[in-house]
Amino acid sequence: MSTSSENKKEISQILKVLEDRDTNVVIDDPLENYMVLNMGPQHPATHGVLRLLVKLEGETVVDCIPEMGYLHRGYEKIAEASTYMEFIPHTDRLDYISPIANNVAITLAIEKLAGIEAPPRAQYIRVIGAELARISSHLMAIGAMAMDVGAMTVFLWAFREREKLYDVFDLLTGVRFTTSYTRIGGIAQDMTDETKAAIERFIDEFPTHHHEIEKMLNRNRIFLDRTVGVGVINGETGLDVGLTGATLRASGVEHDLRTFSPYLVYDQLSFDVITENDGDCFARYMVRMREMLESVKIVRQALDKIPQGPIKADMPKKVLPKKERVYTKMEELIHDFVIVNDGIDPEPGEIYSAIEGSKGELGFYIKSNGSGRPWRLKIRSPSFCNLQALPLMVKGQMISDVVAIIGSIDPIMGEADK
Amino acid sequence: MNAKKSWWNNPIMKEKIEEKLRAAFGEDILTVAEHRDELTVEVKRDRIAEVCRFLKEDPELSFNYLSDICGSDMLDFEDLSSRKSYLAVEHEHRPEPVPNEERFEVIYNMISLENKSRIRLKVKVDGENPICPSITSVYKSADWYERETFDMFGITFEGHPDMRRIYMPEEYEYYPLRKDFPLMGVPGSIPLPRK
Numbered sequence: 001m002s003t004s005s006e007n008k009k010e011i012s013q014i015l016k017v018l019e020d021r022d023t024n025v026v027i028d029d030p031l032e033n034y035m036v037l038n039m040g041p042q043h044p045a046t047h048g049v050l051r052l053l054v055k056l057e058g059e060t061v062v063d064c065i066p067e068m069g070y071l072h073r074g075y076e077k078i079a080e081a082s083t084y085m086e087f088i089p090h091t092d093r094l095d096y097i098s099p100i101a102n103n104v105a106i107t108l109a110i111e112k113l114a115g116i117e118a119p120p121r122a123q124y125i126r127v128i129g130a131e132l133a134r135i136s137s138h139l140m141a142i143g144a145m146a147m148d149v150g151a152m153t154v155f156l157w158a159f160r161e162r163e164k165l166y167d168v169f170d171l172l173t174g175v176r177f178t179t180s181y182t183r184i185g186g187i188a189q190d191m192t193d194e195t196k197a198a199i200e201r202f203i204d205e206f207p208t209h210h211h212e213i214e215k216m217l218n219r220n221r222i223f224l225d226r227t228v229g230v231g232v233i234n235g236e237t238g239l240d241v242g243l244t245g246a247t248l249r250a251s252g253v254e255h256d257l258r259t260f261s262p263y264l265v266y267d268q269l270s271f272d273v274i275t276e277n278d279g280d281c282f283a284r285y286m287v288r289m290r291e292m293l294e295s296v297k298i299v300r301q302a303l304d305k306i307p308q309g310p311i312k313a314d315m316p317k318k319v320l321p322k323k324e325r326v327y328t329k330m331e332e333l334i335h336d337f338v339i340v341n342d343g344i345d346p347e348p349g350e351i352y353s354a355i356e357g358s359k360g361e362l363g364f365y366i367k368s369n370g371s372g373r374p375w376r377l378k379i380r381s382p383s384f385c386n387l388q389a390l391p392l393m394v395k396g397q398m399i400s401d402v403v404a405i406i407g408s409i410d411p412i413m414g415e416a417d418k
Numbered sequence: 419m420n421a422k423k424s425w426w427n428n429p430i431m432k433e434k435i436e437e438k439l440r441a442a443f444g445e446d447i448l449t450v451a452e453h454r455d456e457l458t459v460e461v462k463r464d465r466i467a468e469v470c471r472f473l474k475e476d477p478e479l480s481f482n483y484l485s486d487i488c489g490s491d492m493l494d495f496e497d498l499s500s501r502k503s504y505l506a507v508e509h510e511h512r513p514e515p516v517p518n519e520e521r522f523e524v525i526y527n528m529i530s531l532e533n534k535s536r537i538r539l540k541v542k543v544d545g546e547n548p549i550c551p552s553i554t555s556v557y558k559s560a561d562w563y564e565r566e567t568f569d570m571f572g573i574t575f576e577g578h579p580d581m582r583r584i585y586m587p588e589e590y591e592y593y594p595l596r597k598d599f600p601l602m603g604v605p606g607s608i609p610l611p612r613k
Contacts, residue, residue, distance in 0.1 A: 069585035076570070077594055081601050112454055239483050239531075242559025255483075255531055349453040352527050352538065354485070365488055365525065378488035380527075388562045417585065 034062060037399070041070045045148045045403040048413030050387070052402070059399050064391045071417035079377035083343035084110045085184055085320070087377070092178035094381065095415040097140050098133035098358040099179045100126075100169070107182040108263060109353035109364035114184070114346035116313050122186040123264045124306040128199065129172065129181060130264075130355070131295040131302075135206070136165045137358030137410075138246075138288040138295075145285060145407030146217060149226040154216055161209055168202055171195040184344060185319035186312030200303060203296045210292060217285070227281035231393040231405035234279055241392060242385040245360020247409055250287045251279035257356035269301045281408035288410075318344045343372020352380075359383050359410060383416040431535040432457055435479060442472055456538060463541045463550060466526075467577075470556045473528060473537065481528040481537060484553075487563035489571040490523040492516045493545075493597040521545030522573055526553070543573055552578040570595035 040051035049070035055063040075094070079087045091102040104126045111117065118126070143158030166176045172195050173181040173188065181188050217223045233243070235251040248255055256273040258266045274290040276283035313319050320339055321332040348370045354363030360382030367376040386409045393409075394402050432452075439447050439459060446462040446469075461469050473481040493516065522543035529536050543550050552575035554560045564575040565584040572593035575581060583590065592599055592607060 069583075069587075072585040074594060077599075077601060115454070237558075240558045242484060242557075242563075244485075253531070260529075260531075260534055261536075350458065350525075350538075351454050351456060352486070352536070361485060363486060363527070365486065365527065367490060376488075376490045378486065378525075380486040380488075384562065384566075385559065388559060 039402070041067075046406060047144065047411055050406070050411060050413055050416075052390075054394070054399065054402065056399060061394045061397050061399060061402060064394045064402070066387055066390055068387070068413070068417055071413045073418065075418045076377055076379060079374055081373065083340075083372050084114075084346075084374065085339070085343070087374075088182065089178065089180040092180055093414055094379065094418070095137070095357065095359060095362070095383070095412045096177070097412055098130075098137040099177070100129035100133040100173070100181055101137075101355065101357045102362065103179060103182040104130045104264075105353070105355045105357060105362045106364055107184060108355060109351065109366055110184050110344075110346075112353045113349070113351045113366050113368055114318055114344055116185045116315055116318055118186050118313055119310045120265070120307050121190075121309045122311045122313075124302050125172075125187055125191050125311070126182065127264050127266065127269070127302050128191075128299050128306075129179075130357075131298045132165060132168060132199070132202075134295050134358045135292050136162050138292050139165075141288055141407070141410035142213065142217075142285060145281075145404065145410070146223065148403045148407040149223060151217065151220070151223060154213055157209065157213055157216075161206065164202055164205075168195070168198050171198050183312065183320055185315060186310075190311050191306075196303060199299065203299050203303075206296055207293065210289070214289060224282065226401070226404050227285060227408070228278075230281045230397060230401045231408060232278070232280045233389060233393050237392065238279070238389065241389045243360075243389050244382045244385050245356070245358075246274075246287045246291060247284055247386050247389070248360065249273065249275045250283040252277040257354055257361055263353075263355055265302070265305075266298075268305065269298050271298050281404050284408040284410075345370060345372050354380065357382060359412065359415065360386065379415075379418055381415040381418060383411040383413070384418075387411050387416055431530075431533050435459075435535075435537060438476065438479065439469070439472075443469060456536070458538045458540055460540045460542070463543065466524075466539065466541050467551050467553050467556060469539065470526070470528075470553045473539075474556055479530060480532050481530045483529040483531060484526065484557040484559050484563070485529050485536075486525075486527040487560060487567055488525050489543075489567040489573055489595070490525060491571060491595065491597045492521055492523060518545040522548055522571055524550050524567060524573060548573040549576055550574070551576050554578055569593070572596070 035056045037054045037056055039054055040046040041049040051067040053065045053067065054061055075090055078090060088103060088106055091106045092099040094102050139158040139162050143155040146154035169179060170176045172191060173179040233251055235253040238248050238251040239253060243251065252275055254273050254275050259273055271294045274287050274294060276286050316335050321336055325332040326336045346368045348368055350367040352363055352365045354361045361380065362382055363380035365378040365380065366374050369375045390409060393405050435457065436450050443465060446465045448460040448462060451458045473479050520542040522545060524541050524543055526539040527536065541550060550573055552560065552564055554564065562584060564578055565582060567573055568575060568581055569583040569585050570593060587608065590607065592604060
């Protein structure tokens with residue numbers, strides 16, 4: 001009885017409100033409230049397992065928090081338990097789009113720590129490998145970015161070129177994807193004439209296909225509308241939040257480790273550091289496009305200048321001997337055994353060595369305590385640093401621009417999550 | 419190593435950095451070490467933010483780009499018995515363990531774009547109560563680097579705006595890169611998703 005009487009009372013109140021014209025029923029304006037959108041980690045445009053929490057006002061991004069760690073495999077911990085040589089294959093899995101560049105970076109760091117220098121031929125081949133990896137990575141970046149803003153064709157064209165590059169890597173390193181090509185003090189195998197011819201064929205043909213992509217995108221109305229003026233970041237802020245690589249150069253900062261502190265043989269090769277001043281998605285696209293042609297230039301010069309000679313340093317106690325000699329000579333057998341089981345024992349100390357990887361400054365900080373395994377190995381991954389600027393870039397943009405901005409930063413989560 | 423491979427610091431800068439830092443901070447610059455042509459300056463922990471600000475804002479030095487921050491656990495650093503030898507030699511030499519007050523290190527790598535040089539700063543952090551001042555007020559990029567160091571070593575950065583884990587789950591109890599954390603992990607520490 002009591003419930004029905006209460007119900008009647010409520011209903012009568014509501015009716016009274018409805019009849020009374022001076023009473024207002026206030027409903028919150030839905031457009032005045034923020035909406036929080038969870039983007040990823042399985043979103044196709046987040047380039048892997050990046051998760052973004054985006055706070056929206058209507059369609060405008062008010063705030064954005066990247067969450068990561070979905071691909072965290074603990075490589076720094078693994079490094080502490082493996083010898084220096086054992087860690088080289090793990091670097092393939094960091095930035096899996098350009099594994100040779102990672103191999104070169106880790107090997108240079110180890111060589112610096114142990115005081116080894118690779119012979120000139122090996123250094124030239126490393127340069128060639130790293131630059132081809134850069135082309136491969138930039139093709140992926142541009143293709144994926146174009147697909148994110150709706151241009152499917154470019155993605156397929158870019159992948160056609162990458163397929164040719166994979167064939168080149170196959171000849172050069174023996175594998176297509178996870179190359180593990182470098183060794184401490186040199187490289188795994190020499191570049192044959194057949195490989196050299198294949199690389200030459202690729203760099204001869206590549207500018208034509210590069211131009212096709214340019215024709216498709218550079219003055220494409222839709223592409224320009226989606227990228228020009230989107231995700232702008234200026235150079236000063238970029239430096240402050242730790243932008244690196246092509247993303248930094250697109251904001252007008254001329255910083256490239258290949259000229260900043262020339263490693264390998266970059267000081268003997270002539271190339272330009274590409275910069276753009278706008279700092280938007282289109283500028284980042286343009287920097288990558290132009291850098292690919294510079295890489296072609298570098299590879300061509302390196303192929304011309306490459307000297308004959310050994311591909312491994314002559315330091316028997318540090319550098320793995322040739323396999324034929326291991327099977328036939330006692331001395332080499334002993335060295336092989338000790339290097340593989342014990343490691344190369346660099347003297348105690350700490351170093352930081354970085355190269356201009358495909359995404360930016362790829363550095364390794366290694367601390368040795370004199371044993372065969374690194375005491376601490378820190379990977380300074382460019383994707384991680386670039387992602388830190390993402391909240392700044394997307395603030396005030398539309399929700400659909402977030403996709404274009406992520407594409408223009410080109411993060412690889414294998415590298416960002418380590 | 420030939421001359422062109424002296425990579426990071428040009429020699430004039432190296433002397434200048436040391437001179438300037440010693441003049442400005444005196445006793446708070448603990449050691450200046452060099453290994454493979456790289457300069458490592460150890461700084462008193464409480465002064466790290468000021469030293470960073472000085473390095474960044476001094477017009478002649480202008481270390482305007484922070485490239486990395488990382489932590490390091492020095493527990494049993496000198497102990498070579500962890501080295502697996504094929505002869506399984508028992509190391510008799512047992513050096514003094516690193517005192518607990520100096521267990522952790524935080525390492526800062528900086529670049530000066532104008533002078534084309536690098537510097538590494540280092541502070542020692544207590545193992546019992548690992549707290550270090552944050553430098554996010556000087557370099558914005560320190561934000562995530564410090565979060566990563568916190569996640570991996572449990573070093574809390576005082577003054578950091580958002581001190582959360584970055585890789586591991588929020589409720590995770592351990593700090594994986596500490597030397598007393600086992601390589602295989604702690605079974606059951608990350609709950610499996612329900613079936």
